[in-house]
Each structure stands twice: as structure tokens, then as C-alpha cells.
Amino acid sequence: MTDTAILMPAPMPAAVIDALDRRFALHRLWEQPDAGAFLADHGAAIRGLAANTLAGRVDAALFDRLPALEIVANFGVGYDNIDARAAADRGIMVTNTPGVLDAEVADLTIGLLLATIRRLPQADRYVREGRWPHAPFPLSPTLRGRTIGILGLGAIGKQIARRLEGFDVRLAYHGRSRQADVAYDYHDTPVALATACDVLIAIVPGGGGTRHLIDADVLRALGANGVLVNVARGSVVDEPALIEALQSGTILAAGLDVYADEPSVPDALLALPNVVLLPHLGSASEHTRAAMGQLVVDNLTSWFGGHGPLTPVPETA
Structure with missing residues (x-):
């Protein structure tokens, strides 16, 4: 050859x-x-x-x-x-x-979720800036009592779900169809899933069929206590709508590993205190x-x- x-x-x-x-x-x-x-x-x-x-x-x-x-x-x-x-x-x-990257992406997703809800990068900066001796870091939101919706319960989505089962949270999902062998609650639209949960994890394929699947309507349904985690493709989220939702308090926070125009990240996202930004690290281990x-x-x-x-x-x- x-x-x-x-x-x-x-x-x-x-x-x-x-x-x-x-x-x-x-x-x-x-x-x-x-x-x-x-x-x-x-x-x-x-x-x-x-x-x-x-x-x-x-x-x-x-x-x-x-x-x-x-x-x-x-x-x-x-x-x-x-x-x-x-x-x-x-x-x-x-x-x-x-297959070969499923576990790595699932692990990263859990880390990004915890970092976003417990505000771990912000806490790290708080210590490095020498602010801890002057006042405790503010209390964070929690994962306790939350319902987590997985948008796209494929191979990686299932691995994410299995890891989340250990956190004693309620799980739900949306996909093209209900899966007969899955016990999690199924919702037939992204808006219905967002309405039923307060954490939404996107792990669907990119492409025209999923472009802006998470739009302003989905973000409004997720609500003021809602957290979005996107480890799918930047195209899956309407990025301007997400920025507006984060700025206005329509949702609580977001953890993003992917963006609409990588490696460019909008200045508006960089300026927000309620978002954790990663440089597309999903499968990025040696x-x-x-x-x-x-x-x-x-x-x-x-x-x-x-x-x-x-x-x-x-x-x-």
C-alpha cells in the first residue's frame, strides 16, 4: 500500500x-x-x-x-x-x-457540570487574587435536588447518564425517538425536556438537523435556576440567544466546551461571570x-x- x-x-x-x-x-x-x-x-x-x-x-x-x-x-x-x-x-x-472517546467526553462533561454549578474556576481565581483572607467565597448553587436533561442519549449520552446516576439526581432525555430499554423520563421536544429539568446537557451531533436546537424558547423553558452544559457542537446552541439569557438572568449559568465559530469566543461570553469556558477539551487527553x-x-x-x-x-x- x-x-x-x-x-x-x-x-x-x-x-x-x-x-x-x-x-x-x-x-x-x-x-x-x-x-x-x-x-x-x-x-x-x-x-x-x-x-x-x-x-x-x-x-x-x-x-x-x-x-x-x-x-x-x-x-x-x-x-x-x-x-x-x-x-x-x-x-x-x-x-x-x-467508541474510543466516549468515556473521556463523559468524564469531561461531569467535570464541566460541577465546575459550572459549584463555580470552581471562579473560586480558584478568588484564592489566587488574595481575596479569601478578607471574606469567604460566596455560597454556590448545588446539584442537590436537580433534574438533569440529556439532549441526545446516544453512546456518549448514556455514559454521561451512568455517571450521573451516582449523584442521586433525576434524569430525563430527548432524542429522535423514545428508547425502549431506557428507564429515564422521555420528552418529545427540546422545549418539553427543558421545562422538565433545570440542567440541560447537549450531546447531539452537529449539522443542519440540530442547528440552533437550543434556542431562546428552550432557554426560557430551562428557567432562572437552569444550567446549560454544551459538549456537543457550537452550532447546536443559538449563541446570541444564550448570551442574552445569561445576561438577563433567563438562565442561571452555562458551561461551554464548544462555540459557534471556534476558536473565536464572543467577547460577551468572556465578560460574563456566570459561564465556564473550555477550549473544546472533550476528547483532548493524550x-x-x-x-x-x-x-x-x-x-x-x-x-x-x-x-x-x-x-x-x-x-x-
């Missing part, structure tokens, strides 16, 4: 680059002085694409420049950066990295990123070894 041309539009972890270099003819598009000229000269030979969110849109326009493309192996479980339907129309396989990278390599190796994809996305499965 060493003569099989693989294109990597944007950098990935060094271990992924090294592994693909050993197995394929890897082309690093970000190192090319003129990416357009490179694609014009070499695009017809590219058979595989190793993509991530830094690669930008992987869509029909790019596919047209890669007529021999067979597979797009995405570094991440979310693949809203890839037009999977356009790939399917062209017979191009798309894979992602499910252990999990290594597992994700290995799955990218394994998908490409399996495909070009004639064994098919390991983790195809539904549109191209």
Missing part, C-alpha cells in the same frame, strides 16, 4: 502522521505553498483523505478535485465538517472514531487522542487492505 496516495489537509498528531507515512504515500497539504496548484497537479492520484475539523469543509467541491477518492477517514466522532451525503452519492466511504488517531490509521489500512471500513458513518455504511 505504500504507493497509495493519501491526502492530509491539516495537521494531525505526530503518531498518526508517522503511521500513515509508513503505510502510504502521504501528502501534507498544509505544507504546500499553493494548495490549489497541488490539487490541480496531484488530486487525480489521491485515493484516501485523512480529515479533521482543521481541514475545513470536506464537500462536493473538494470531491470534484479528487476523482479517484475512495475513503475519508475523519479524526473525531462528529463529522459535520464532511458532506457525507455528497460522499455517498459519489460512492466515497466516510469513517469516524466512535490517551484518547492516541486511540482516535489509531482508528483513523486502522480504517485506512483496513480499507486499502481490502477488508472494508471499521467504523463507517450511517450515510455511507
